[in-house]
Amino acid sequence: MSPRRTDTGGRIDRLKTIRFTFDGVAYTGHAGDTLASALLAKGVTLFGRSFKYHRPRGLLTAGVEEPNALVTVLKGEVREPNIPATMVEIHDGLVAISQNRFPSLAWDVNAVNQLGGKILSAGFYYKTFMGPVIGPLKGTRFWMFCEHFIRRAAGLGSAGSAKDPARYERMNAFCDVLVVGSGPAGLMAAKAAADQGARVMLADLEPRFGGSTNWSGETIDGAPAAEWARRTVTQLQGRDNVRLLPRTTVWGYYDNNTLAALERVSDHKEQPAKGEPRHRYWAIRARSVVLATGAFERPLVFPGNDRPGVMLAHAAERYVNEFGVLSGERIALFTNNDSAYRAAVALKKAGAAIVAIADVRSELSAEMRKLATEAEAEVLAGHAVVATEGGKAVSGIKVQRFDMLTGALTGDERSIHADCLLMSGGWSPTIHLASQAGAKAEWNAARQAFLPPKPTQQWPTQQWIGAGAFTGSFSTAEAIAEGRAAGLAAAGGTSTPAALPTVEALPGDPDPAPVFEIRAKGKSFVDFQHDVTAEDVRLAHREGFVSVEHLKRYTTLGMATDQGKSSNVPGLAIMAEALSKPIPEVGTTRFRPPFAPVSIGSLAAERFGDLKPERLTPMHDWHLANGATMYSAGLWYRPMIYGLSGETIEQAYVREAKATRESAGIVDVSTLGKIAVQGPDAATFLDRVYTNMFSTLAVGKARYGLMLREDGFAFDDGTTWRLGEQDFLMTTTTANAGKVMQHLEYFLDVIWPELKVHVTSVTDEWAGAAIGGPKARQILAACVTDTAVDNATLPFMGIVRGEIAGVPVMICRLSFSGEMAFEVYSGAGHGTHVWEALIETGKPFGLVTYGLEALGTMRIEKGHVTGAEIDGRTTARDLHLDWMLSKKKPFIGSAMMDREGLIASDRLELVGLIALDNRPLNGGAHIVEALDEANPHGSIGHITACCYSPALGKHIALALVEGGKARHGTRAHVSDPLRNRFGPVEIVSNHFYDPEGTRMHG
Amino acid sequence: MVERQSPLEPEFHVGSHGNFEHGVEILLTETRPGSIVQLAAWPGEEKKLIAAIRTVTGLSLPDGAGGGLSDGVKSVFGFAPGKFTVADEDEGLAAAFAKAVTPAIGTVTDLSHGRTAIRIAGPKAEWVLAKFFAIDFALTAFPIGAGRSTTHHDVFAQIQRTGADQFDIYVFRSFARSFWKALCHASEEVGYEVQ
Amino acid sequence: MLITCPYCGPRDVIEFTYQGDGNRERPDPASQNFEAWNAYVYDRLNPAGDHNEIWQHSGGCRAHLRVVRNTLTHEISSVAFVRGDHGSAARRKAEDKP
C-alpha cells in the first residue's frame, strides 16, 4: 500500500465528500480534488495502457501536460475520450473509465505487444504497409486487411456516437491586457495592469488561480504563497475592469493579438444551471498580451521510466501540497537539477521516507546537501537510475555510478527498495503560444531550454510581453518582479513606487546538468503518450531522417494529444546527440494551435443544433398553416408544393400548374432580390450594368434585363422597374441577390465613384405575390381599388399603384409562367393581409396556390433560364439572349464577350428535350449521340432542369447541348449511368409552350 | 389602418424565461417603430443631410462616424459613410424626408417594413450581445446614442445604444424571427423577460 | 486578422470580403484594346510583401477600402476609403481608436 491521503494539508475540503466511479468501482474524494488526486489518494496507481505496447501507465504529472492518465468521461449517452485525469475535477456522480485496454485495465491481452517491441518500432506502419507486393496483397490492400485489428489495438479512447445535448457558446471579448497564466507572474501582471485602469482579462486553465503558489510551500509577504495568491485574486475580483477566467485554456494565438480560449464552464458540475453552456469559446482581442504560462518539468529518459509510480518531482510535490496526497511511502528521486530537492523536503515533511536522491551531477552544492539532510535522504551524487522494478507499480529501482561527461555507467548496480520514483530533467518554458505567434525560440545552454525570443524579434502583428518561468526566470522573486513590469508595460504605465512583495524560498540553481538520457538496457520512453522510445529516435536517424520535422512525423514524437509537452526537448536532445550536432542546430518544431484539445462543439458554438439562421417570407406562417411542404433554398424557406392528402409531389405540382394555366395560380415571390437604385445617375448606371438599355425606360414601366460579368459570361437576370425619374427597383434571382448587390456596390465605389447613385437592399421591405392565369386579371379587378387593371391602364410591363383590402400595393404586369400574370408588391408587414385578400377573392375563380415545383415546371415549359442555366459558364448567346446585347453602348462584359472561345460554334447552347420513351428525365444526365450503356462516353451536353409537363403531357427538360439550335428536330439519348437511366430524346426549341407569347400578352 | 404583422409573432412569448428564478437580467422586446428610413448623402453633402435630419426630427446629430442619439421617440445614427438610419414611433417619416432631402443632397429609402427593431436591455445586455457580435460593447468603446454596423454570420445588423444597458438592433425582417430565437436562447442562462 | 475600417474601427477579417488586386486599372469602357482588358480581368499581382488590395467591409458599413497588406506577415500598413473622403461625419473620434 503506497499512496495515501495525508491527515492535514492541501487545498481540499476534507469535510466535503464526493462520490464518483472509475471503471465501475465506487470511490470517494474531496472537494478540490482532481480525478487524478482522488484516485491516487485511494492508492490507485494504474491509470491506463500505453498507445502501442499496452504497457501499464500511471500518473506522470499533475497538470495539463499529462501524457499517460487519459480517461473517458461518460455523461449519459455522451462519452468524451482522452481527457487527462489531472484535468478532471470530480463531482458527485462523475463516471470515468480507462482507455485502450481489453478486457480490463489490470489484465490487458494486448500487452503482449511489448514482447514484439522490435516489430512495432518507428516507421512500422510505413514499412509494412507501403512496402513491396507480398503475394496477392499489395501494401495498401494488406493495410486495409490489418487496419481493423491494429486500430483496435493501438490508440486512445474511442469517440461516442450519441448526439451531444450540451450547449456550447462563443463569446467575443475585448480587453487592454490579456494575462495568460495566474501564477505569481500572472497575478502581479494582472494587478499592475488593473491598477493602471486597464481592462484586464486573466485566464488560467486550472480551476484554482495561483499557479505554483498552490504547491510551492514558499512564503510571500510573510504569508503562505497560496494565501498571498488568494488575497490578490480577491482584490482583482472586486474590480469592474478585471474579468477572471478560471478553467480557461488559451489555446490559440492569431494575427493582431486575437486569441482563442476554451472555458470549461460546467464540466465540473453534476448538472449545468439552466441555460448554462458546457464550454465557452472565447475569441479575445487584446491590445497587449502578457504570457505568464510558466514551465513544464521534463522527464529523464532511462529504462523503465514509464512504470506506474515514476512521476515528475514537482507533480509529487503538487499532489502533497495542493491535494494532500502522498504519492508513496518510500520515495526515491532522480534528478539533474536542484528543483527536485525542494520536493524531497516537502514529501519528508508530509510523512514519507526519502530513501535516496540520485543526482547525475558528481558535484553538489552545500545548500542541496543541506536540503538532502533535512529530508533525511541518502545522496547518491554522480549516480543514475538504470532500471525500475515492479509490475503495475514501482517496487524498487537500480542505480549505478554515472559519468555525465561521457554518459558511461560504471560499477555495480545497486538495488533500492522504493514504491515511488520522482524524476526531474530540468524545466522547459511553456512557449507554445509565443511559438504560435511566430516567435522563434532560442536555445539557452545554461537553462538547457528553449526560451522565447526578445520582443524585438517578434512577428509584427502579434506582440506579447513575457514574465516569470515562461521567460526562463524560474524563481518566484523573479516572477513577481517580471510580472509587475510586464503588467505595467502592457497597460502602458510607468513604474510604481510600492515595494515588491518579498519572497522566502528554498535555495536552488535554475540551471540543470545537460543530461537527458541514461543509455542502459531496456525501453526508455521519450514520448509517453505515443510510445516513442529513445531507440526509435536513433532508428529514425539511422534510416536517414535528418530534419527535426521529418523525425517528428516518422516517429510521431510529440504528435499525440499532449503535443509533446514533456517529450519535445528530450527528443531533440537525443536526436542532436545522434546527429553529433548541438541542440540549437537541430532546431525545434513550431507549435501550432491548439495548445490543448478543444471540443468541436465549442468551435461550432451557436451554429450547433437548430440555430442556423433561416430567412422567412412574410407569408411563411400562412404557408405552413395551409399545407405547404417547405423547401430550403439557400437560407430561405419556400413552399415546394401545397399537397392535398394522399398526393405525391408530382401529382401536386401537376395539379397546381394545370390549374394555373386553366384558371389562375398564386405564388409567393418575396424571396426575389430587390435593390433600390436611386439618384440622378441611376439610369446611366443601369445602362452600364445591364446589357440592354434602361435610360429609355419610361417611368411606370418595367423591363427585363441581363447582366454579364466583366469576363463576358452571363451573371444574372431580372426585371427592373422605373418608379420615378431617379428611382428604380431592381429585382434579381433569389440566389444571386447578395452577389448582385456586391457587384453594384463595387462598381459604384471603385470604378465609377463619380456617379451619384445609391443602392440599398429592399428585399425585405416588400412582400411579393405573383398571380397568373387566364382569370388573374378578373381576380385583381375584383379586389384592387384606386386603379384600373385593364389592358390600357396596365399593359404588359406596366406598373400601377393601388390598394388591396385597405393596404397600398404596387402591381407590375409581368410573367414568368407564360400566362397573363401580375406581381403584387405590398409592405412586408402587410404581406399576409394582401395574400389572404387575393386568395379570398380568387376562390370563385378557381385560384390555386402553387409552390416552387409548379413554378419550375411552368418556367421549363416556357424555356426561361434560371441559375441552373446561368451557371457561370454560359454566355448570353448560349442562352439565346443575344437580342438583349445592346450595340449602342458599352456595358460590363461587352469588351470580353466576343472573345474567340465565347463565340465558338461548338459551345453548349440551350435547347429543349422531350423524352421519347415517356419516362422521367434526371437533372445532370448527359446527352449523347449514340448510346453505349456498357461504356458511357461522348457527352454532347447535359440536362439542367426537367419536369413532367402537364401542358404537353410529356416528360421534358432544358439542356445545354453542343451545337444547340442546329440540332433542333434531331434525336439523341440521355446517358445517366449513375442512376441507370438511358433512353432516346428529341432535341427541340427551349420554348415548348406558347412560343409566341399570346397568352401572357392576352 | 391595417396593422403590420410582426415577423416574431409565433415566437414572441411575453413573460419570464430561462434561468429567471435567480432574477431577470435581460429584457427583450420589439420596439415596432412606425417608420424606419435610410438616408444617404452624396459625398460633400453630409452636413446638409444632417441639417435636414434636424429639421424633420429635431435631433441634432453629433459629428463623427457612427454618431447618433435618441429622444425615446425618434432615433438617428450613422451606420456608414454619409449614411444614416432614422426611426420614429410614428409613420410617415419617409414622406417627410422626401421633401427635406432634395435630390441634390441625397436619397431617402423607406425601410419601415424591411427592418425589424429588437430591443435588448438589462445588466447582462453587453454579455448576451457579445455572444453574437465581434464588436466591443463596453460603454467607453460604444457610447450612448452611437450606431454600429456588424454581422452575426449571415444576419446583418445595425445596432444603436439607446441607454447604458440598452441596445436597439435593426435586422432584416426575413431574418428577424431566427435572430430573435437565437437571442432568447442566448439569454436563457441569465434569465430574461419578454415584454 | 483585423482590418481597421476608417468608419467602423478595427473589425475581424470575417466581416470583410476580398475584392481583389487594387493595382488593376479598368480600360476605357469603349476601348477595344483586348490586351488591356485581358490584363484587367485576369492578371493579378502576387507580391511577397506589401500588396495593394481592395476589401469591402461587407459585414459592416459596406464601404470599399484600399488596404496595404504585407502578404508575409499580415501586417496592414494603411487602410483608406476607395471612394474618397466623406467628411467629418465619416471620421472616427480619437477615443474610438483600437
Ligand SMILES: [Zn+2]
Ligand atoms: Zn466599415
